[in-house]
Amino acid sequence: MSASNRALHLRRRGFSLVELMVALVFISILMAGMLKIFQASTSTFASLSETLAIQRNARWGLNLLQEEVLQAGFLLPPYQTPGLNPTSASAQPPLLMQKTGYTPPDETVPVDELQMVVDMPLNVEGTLTKDPTKGDITLSVKIPSGASDVRDGDLLMVQDSNWEVFLVQDASSDTVNIKPITATPTQDAYGNQTQPFAHSSVQFAHRATAEFAFYRPMSVVRYTVVPRKLDPSDPTAVVPCLVRQRRPLSVSPNTIWAPDMNTPQTTLPADEQILLEGVTGFRVDWSFDAGKTWIRASGSGDDWANIRGVVNTLLTTSSSSVVNLSQGVTNLQDPYWPRYTPILIRLDISTRTRLKRTEYNANLDPNNPKAEFRTRTETLLLSPRNFGLGAL
Numbered sequence: 001m002s003a004s005n006r007a008l009h010l011r012r013r014g015f016s017l018v019e020l021m022v023a024l025v026f027i028s029i030l031m032a033g034m035l036k037i038f039q040a041s042t043s044t045f046a047s048l049s050e051t052l053a054i055q056r057n058a059r060w061g062l063n064l065l066q067e068e069v070l071q072a073g074f075l076l077p078p079y080q081t082p083g084l085n086p087t088s089a090s091a092q093p094p095l096l097m098q099k100t101g102y103t104p105p106d107e108t109v110p111v112d113e114l115q116m117v118v119d120m121p122l123n124v125e126g127t128l129t130k131d132p133t134k135g136d137i138t139l140s141v142k143i144p145s146g147a148s149d150v151r152d153g154d155l156l157m158v159q160d161s162n163w164e165v166f167l168v169q170d171a172s173s174d175t176v177n178i179k180p181i182t183a184t185p186t187q188d189a190y191g192n193q194t195q196p197f198a199h200s201s202v203q204f205a206h207r208a209t210a211e212f213a214f215y216r217p218m219s220v221v222r223y224t225v226v227p228r229k230l231d232p233s234d235p236t237a238v239v240p241c242l243v244r245q246r247r248p249l250s251v252s253p254n255t256i257w258a259p260d261m262n263t264p265q266t267t268l269p270a271d272e273q274i275l276l277e278g279v280t281g282f283r284v285d286w287s288f289d290a291g292k293t294w295i296r297a298s299g300s301g302d303d304w305a306n307i308r309g310v311v312n313t314l315l316t317t318s319s320s321s322v323v324n325l326s327q328g329v330t331n332l333q334d335p336y337w338p339r340y341t342p343i344l345i346r347l348d349i350s351t352r353t354r355l356k357r358t359e360y361n362a363n364l365d366p367n368n369p370k371a372e373f374r375t376r377t378e379t380l381l382l383s384p385r386n387f388g389l390g391a392l
Helices: 003-013 017-069 304-316
Strands: 095-099 112-128 138-142 155-158 164-171 175-178 211-228 239-248 272-277 279-287 344-352 375-382
Touching: 017 211, 017 239, 017 272, 017 344, 017 375, 095 279, 095 304, 112 279, 211 279, 239 279
Parallel strands: none
Antiparallel strands: 095 112, 112 138, 112 211, 138 175, 155 164, 155 211, 164 175, 211 239, 239 272, 279 344, 344 375
C-alpha cells in the first residue's frame, strides 16, 4: 500500500472507542455543570417572580386598606348617636382592636382585628337630571352603574351648596324614591342631632346636573385575617386572607361583632371583600401621643376589655382640652370618643409566598433540605382624618 493510500485509509477509520469514551466523559461533566447553572437560574427567576408578586399584591391591598382606615370615624353631620351602651365592655364601640382566636397555618401567633363604626361610602354616584321641587319625594337621576347595589335605608347626599340628605326608599338608574321620616329631630347635650337627620322630602333648591353620592349609614367595618378556600383545583387548600367585613350597627349595637373565623369557607359571606391573600400576620396598635408610646406596651394585654380600660384612663387623665371633651370611653351622652381624640393607628401586615422553596430557608441543611415560605412585613402608620376634630 502506498503512503498516500495509507493516509486515506487512516482518515476514513474515524475515532477509536477510547477517544469516544474520553469525549463522552468530558461532555457529561460539561452538561452536568450547565444543568446546575440552568436549575439555579430557573430557581432564582421563580423566587424573584414570587417575591415581586407578593410585593405587588400587597401594595394593592394595603393601599385600599389605608384609604379605608383613614376614613375611620366618618359620620355624616349632624352626628347620630344610636342606642349604644358605652358602660359595657361587651357593647360595640366606635373603634376597637383586640387579638382574635385565629392562627394562620404554620404560624404560632393569633392575628388581631380592627373594627370601626362609620358611614361607609358606596362606589355608586350619579347626577340629578331634573330640578326637584320643594316637597318632592322622588328624584329624577342618572346613575351610570351600580344602582342595584343601593339598598333601602342607604343615604343619598346631594353635593351642592344646599347639601341635603335623604333616606333611600327605592333606587334605580333613573329615579330614587325618598323614604318617609316621622321622627322629630332632637339634640343631645353636645348639640348632636340624635334622631335621623335626613329629610322626608326635598326642602331646598337643587339644580339638574348636581352630583350626589350614596352612603351606608352606621356600618360596623371589620378588618382581620380569616381562612378561605380559593383554589377550585384543590378544594382542601386553605389560604389565610386579609378581609374587610361589614354589617349594620343596628343588628346588635350592644354586642361586639364576633363572626366565625376558624371555619374555612369556599363561598365568601355577604358584605365581605378580600383585600389580600397569603396573610400570615395582622397586628394592630394605637398611640395617643404621636407614636411615643403604644397602648399594647402599656400593660393593656390583647383583649378589648383591658385595652378599653387603658384607653379610658388615658382619655380621662389627658391634659388636652379637646381630648377632655370625650369624657372617656364610658361617656353615656356621647359614646363617639374618637372624634375628640387624635389617634395614630399602627398596622403590621405579614404576607408570604404561595409556595415553599428550599431557597427561602435561611438555615438550610444540605443533607436534609427543608422548604420554607418567604415572608414580608409591611407597616402602616395612619392617623384617620375624622379623629381629633371635636368642637371646642
